[in-house]
Amino acid sequence: MSDVRRRDGHRVTSYDVARLVGVSQSAVSRCFKPGASVSKKMRARVMKVADDLGYQPNAIARSLITRRSNMVAVVISQQTNLYYPEVLVQLSQRFSERGVRVLLFTLEHESDIDVLYNQIFQYQVDGVVEAARLSGEQIDLMEQRGIPFVFYNRSLKDRRVNAVCCDQIEGERWLVNRLVESGHETFGLISGPEDSSVSVERTQGALERLKELDVKSVTVVLGDYSYESGASGLLELKNKLGKLPDAVVCANDVMAIGCMDAARYRLGVKVPDELSVVGFDGVGPAQWQSYDLTTVRQPVRRMTEAAVSMILERVEEPELPPEKRTFSGILVDGGSARLA
Amino acid sequence: MSDVRRRDGHRVTSYDVARLVGVSQSAVSRCFKPGASVSKKMRARVMKVADDLGYQPNAIARSLITRRSNMVAVVISQQTNLYYPEVLVQLSQRFSERGVRVLLFTLEHESDIDVLYNQIFQYQVDGVVEAARLSGEQIDLMEQRGIPFVFYNRSLKDRRVNAVCCDQIEGERWLVNRLVESGHETFGLISGPEDSSVSVERTQGALERLKELDVKSVTVVLGDYSYESGASGLLELKNKLGKLPDAVVCANDVMAIGCMDAARYRLGVKVPDELSVVGFDGVGPAQWQSYDLTTVRQPVRRMTEAAVSMILERVEEPELPPEKRTFSGILVDGGSARLA
CATH class of the missing domain: 3.40.50.2300 (Response regulator)
Structure with missing residues (x-):
């Protein structure tokens, strides 16, 4: 981790930037918040001064105040399907468009999953996209913590959970x-x-x-x-x-x-x-x-968009009822079968 | 984000766990730190009580004290090679063995890279593995911030940077x-x-x-x-x-x-x-x-191990001089060529 200090030895803060630009501190904050309402001109001015001073908002410190880390865990298992990398890249891009980053959890052995959930809680992620297997107890634990999660291409018959699936x-x-x-x-x-x-x-x-x-x-x-x-x-x-x-x-x-x-x-x-x-x-x-x-x-683009929306909606409104979204696959008539 | 509260409404802390187990707070901390020296028996006792109380150490709050986030950014570009997913999974696993998690940054367009570096700084990652292109200015910026970074399969002739490459x-x-x-x-x-x-x-x-x-x-x-x-x-x-x-x-x-x-x-x-x-x-x-x-x-396992070591060494000792590690590829005589 790094920070930039002012000549007097203090860390450069958003107040320093605000003072130099001649705007409020909250205006400076908004400029650094993805999707926040702020004019292009204002953002350009603030960014210029922030750059000159070497100011960067501290997302971690902010998360302690907002109680959001702007990180979502994505759990994939080692059983790597050639198909999953695409899912991962798409998830990462859809989340980043919403100002959220993917913290990656890969499972080498299924038994890693307990250690992993400990870590997921430690990093205080806002939500979890689950593309690996999960036991009933692990689901209990997630629900107990109140962390929204969405299963990706997994369904559980007798649990009220969020899931995005291909049919x-x-x-x-x-x-x-x-x-x-x-x-x-x-x-x-x-x-x-x-x-x-x-x-x-x-x-x-x-x-x-x-x-x-x-x-x-x-x-x-x-x-x-x-x-x-x-x-x-x-x-x-x-x-x-x-x-x-x-x-x-x-x-x-x-x-x-x-x-x-x-x-x-x-x-x-x-x-x-x-x-x-x-x-x-x-x-x-x-x-x-x-x-x-x-x-x-599988309609990966639509499915990943759905997973991202479902998580982020539940970060805002934890009380939303569980939802399952099932997408029809796209039928491809290829040359590997004799088809009439 | 979630926490668990005691019956009196306060968040459960490591002190609560320590009191119940009858050990010091620092002993409890060690039990949650990957790789820390602590007996199996002690860890089991602490984990049991922590579980009962619903205690989880807050990695983010801790990072403000230790000045380490235990996260490393991995930047890959959209130009997705079938080869990179394996690199990503291997990096994630090698880092996680060292108690560090991968925060994923995927570039859809090369022009995304400036926005992205702003975010990398905001999340206060400990280091960056760079598998996408970077301009001289961007490298300057990273060096200025003092964030260790390693290029993965990229080399820059006239820059003193860390790099892991296949020959x-x-x-x-x-x-x-x-x-x-x-x-x-x-x-x-x-x-x-x-x-x-x-x-x-x-x-x-x-x-x-x-x-x-x-x-x-x-x-x-x-x-x-x-x-x-x-x-x-x-x-x-x-x-x-x-x-x-x-x-x-x-x-x-x-x-x-x-x-x-x-x-x-x-x-x-x-x-x-x-x-x-x-x-x-x-x-x-x-x-x-x-x-x-x-x-x-490409010897992906060896190359990813090298990248992980090089970053983590530099998180501990930022003064280490830049290093390039070049691995010989493994020669595969296949049936796609007429070979004598």
């Missing part, structure tokens, strides 16, 4: 519809990790629709969202069935990419001529020509 | 050596953006070595690190030369991937049989079987 079930139903109407009859599913609520919803969504459409041949194998598990998942499906299914529905894009590569380079099978593969997420590489995935793209 | 030039020389010794005679280069110091070093490194090895046919086109610019770069090379070169050297992996896809899917050319392609970075998708890139992998 996993709707997306999977659409994928299954497209494949069945295009003549696919036998299906393999590669799920994500068993403890991922997103994967459970996606896999259940696909299974349910397949059942409704009276598809008889459906085999599920377990993946872990990784490229490698998409590849080994395909080999496992082939072993179980004695042959390849018509289509493989993967619980995320990265596994679908691994599955396509295994089909082509390990089994010498043509995609989509001999095998259709679909994913979920809409990560950047899904659009690369080698893959051109049929997938459901 | 771009050495890596490119190795790539060129491998290609020339394997019989490649005509070369295309797809550079990164002109204002990227990393791209300039990579492209210069390759050009210099090609000259030393007396390679006559070398054509350079401009890219922007994106998949699309790798694809269009290949088409541009073909137009300029009237045919494809033997090898294309791309200033990063993502462009090399775009280049390979354009060769296969737009030109119907076999990689590596008819065209060798090499990249730089060692991003995850470079290892996918569709690409299997010959590349130079």
Whole structure:
């Protein structure tokens, strides 16, 4: 930390700036507050003098008065999906437009989460965006402290919590519809990790629709969202069935990419001529020509905007009731599946 | 922000915890300080009572006393390389092992950088890891404030600054050596953006070595690190030369991937049989079987560890002289190039 001192040895304060500009101290404060009402001309004058004096408002000291730190914790888990970096960058930008900064918490092991919550409280963040798993006890603790939090792409059936989600079930139903109407009859599913609520919803969504459409041949194998598990998942499906299914529905894009590569380079099978593969997420590489995935793209921009608004509304009005916002995914007909 | 109040309406303090446990207030403080010397038993007793009372140390209030915020700013630019998310996660984890949290600053436009530095000062971070471009004036400003900073994969020739880099030039020389010794005679280069110091070093490194090895046919086109610019770069090379070169050297992996896809899917050319392609970075998708890139992998773990140590050493001892640490990349012989 640093500060700049006046020639007499005192720290330069907003009063020094105000005196030199000839305005009130609160006018100076407003100039440094993102989004505060102040004329361009006034801001320019104040900034010029502040710069000359080397004045900077002390956000930390101010937070002790306003009881806001203007920081929000974002918790992500180590199980890094290629998809999350985009979420993180978008969250950071949406928050910064509202004058709030992201304090980053990454979990290497799920057991880190207790230490982490201690720290979240210590840094006095205004809110938490939660893109990792949380136990019921941890939720209790957050509620007890009165810190607003929003789950990002996690939902908890029996808790009244704030959440922003992509509609996993709707997306999977659409994928299954497209494949069945295009003549696919036998299906393999590669799920994500068993403890991922997103994967459970996606896999259940696909299974349910397949059942409704009276598809008889459906085999599920377990993946872990990784490229490698998409590849080994395909080999496992082939072993179980004695042959390849018509289509493989993967619980995320990265596994679908691994599955396509295994089909082509390990089994010498043509995609989509001999095998259709679909994913979920809409990560950047899904659009690369080698893959051109049929997938459901999460509307990251809309979802992150929603998460940011929901947190900041609750920082202002802690009494707002919990809310869940579910966004439809964007349907992408790619070349990785034989579609009618 | 939240706190917990005692039955008499006062905020629970470390003194309340100390009294109940029967230890000093400073012993309680130590229990909450990452890395502080305290017995397991003591910590367990203190934590139990703190939990019962709902006590949490206020990191912000403490920072006003210790003059450390235990936060470090990490500045990344919007030009999101698939490679940076890994850097960010690794930095976050290395810092958190040292009791320090990452406050994230993402730049959407380069012009955001002035607003951003104002904010960095306001949040009173202990240091800055800089993975975006910075002008000479901005560096002056940081030095004036006495905030330690480390450039991550940026170097500035005529400034005494702290920097952690991968050896771009050495890596490119190795790539060129491998290609020339394997019989490649005509070369295309797809550079990164002109204002990227990393791209300039990579492209210069390759050009210099090609000259030393007396390679006559070398054509350079401009890219922007994106998949699309790798694809269009290949088409541009073909137009300029009237045919494809033997090898294309791309200033990063993502462009090399775009280049390979354009060769296969737009030109119907076999990689590596008819065209060798090499990249730089060692991003995850470079290892996918569709690409299997010959590349130079940056040692992200070592580089992020170095950046974290360099910052924290300078928070303790601001007088330490500037230091540059350059790490050799890891050479990856992949299937994207015909190598002897």
